[in-house]
Amino acid sequence: MPLLSDIYSKLKLYQKVIIAFILAEISAVLVILLSYLVLQTPFEFQTTSIKYFIVQGLSMCLVVYLVETMKYNAQMRKELIKAEKMSILTQISASISHEVKNPITITQGFVEALEDEDSKERRKEYVGYILEELQRAQNIIYEFLALTKPELDSMTSINISKELSYSVNLMKPFAKSHKVKIEIDNIDDHCMILGDRQKIRQCFINLIKNSIEAMENGGELWIKANKNSNRISIDIIDNGIGMTPNEVSKLGTPYFTTKEEGTGLGMMIVFNIIKTMKGEIKVESEKGKGTKFMITFPLAF
Numbered sequence: 250m251p252l253l254s255d256i257y258s259k260l261k262l263y264q265k266v267i268i269a270f271i272l273a274e275i276s277a278v279l280v281i282l283l284s285y286l287v288l289q290t291p292f293e294f295q296t297t298s299i300k301y302f303i304v305q306g307l308s309m310c311l312v313v314y315l316v317e318t319m320k321y322n323a324q325m326r327k328e329l330i331k332a333e334k335m336s337i338l339t340q341i342s343a344s345i346s347h348e349v350k351n352p353i354t355i356t357q358g359f360v361e362a363l364e365d366e367d368s369k370e371r372r373k374e375y376v377g378y379i380l381e382e383l384q385r386a387q388n389i390i391y392e393f394l395a396l397t398k399p400e401l402d403s404m405t406s407i408n409i410s411k412e413l414s415y416s417v418n419l420m421k422p423f424a425k426s427h428k429v430k431i432e433i434d435n436i437d438d439h440c441m442i443l444g445d446r447q448k449i450r451q452c453f454i455n456l457i458k459n460s461i462e463a464m465e466n467g468g469e470l471w472i473k474a475n476k477n478s479n480r481i482s483i484d485i486i487d488n489g490i491g492m493t494p495n496e497v498s499k500l501g502t503p504y505f506t507t508k509e510e511g512t513g514l515g516m517m518i519v520f521n522i523i524k525t526m527k528g529e530i531k532v533e534s535e536k537g538k539g540t541k542f543m544i545t546f547p548l549a550f
Contacts, residue, residue, distance in 0.1 A: 269312070277305040347515060356379050358423060359375045360379065378418070406549050409449075410437065411438075431472065432472070434472070434474060441549045442549050443547075444526040445522075452523060460485055463489025463491075479548050482545045483546075487539050488538065492540060528544060528547075530542065530544050
């Protein structure tokens, strides 16, 4: 029986149906013959017998077809789940690499700047930036290891002016290498919000980096902030390649990106962090003219 089972499992669906039909018809013949022997009635091919043959054969074919189809669907579901897990693992690996690349690129820029800097104070400042960016890279790795924990680790009062200035200073070497000039308006030093300092820096750095990369031939990046009653509004505006309305609508969704080597998870993280900090983000963009990110947070009192 195990041998027959192995042989049967290797057959194609149509072969299994044919075998089932033949066995059903043999079974029907045996039933009719058995009834003849038991009842001792003359054997005649009547309409009832023909219908019995047909129903028996078709019923068995239908049962085999349904059983094999269900087995095939169950196997396909297992394969799809396995493929999905591998796809998620690949995408997470790529996104970790993408996110960690930001602080590493910034660190590399400041390390190179150290070689040409003679001022001890400036060198000390650069070293401070390098250490903080290495810490940020470590934090990013921890974040991806805890993807199932979307809430913020700690909510503290954050000076939004200082965090914007810090992020801009970090990105200046990167902007310079892309021939981009960053202009930032002065912000009230007393604008405080509640959130996670490391995560808000990650948001600003991701947005600034994306804007710089969108200006393929250089340009200007404007960062503005306005205080309105109980909210602070931050605008990040570039004159880069821009996006279509369809592309704008997909921003922040998993794995959507306009970059050839991007993963899209950077923007997804930005949107999620802003939402978790009770903020809002809107995007206005026009193809060939640029993009404007508008972020608002409730002020902390």
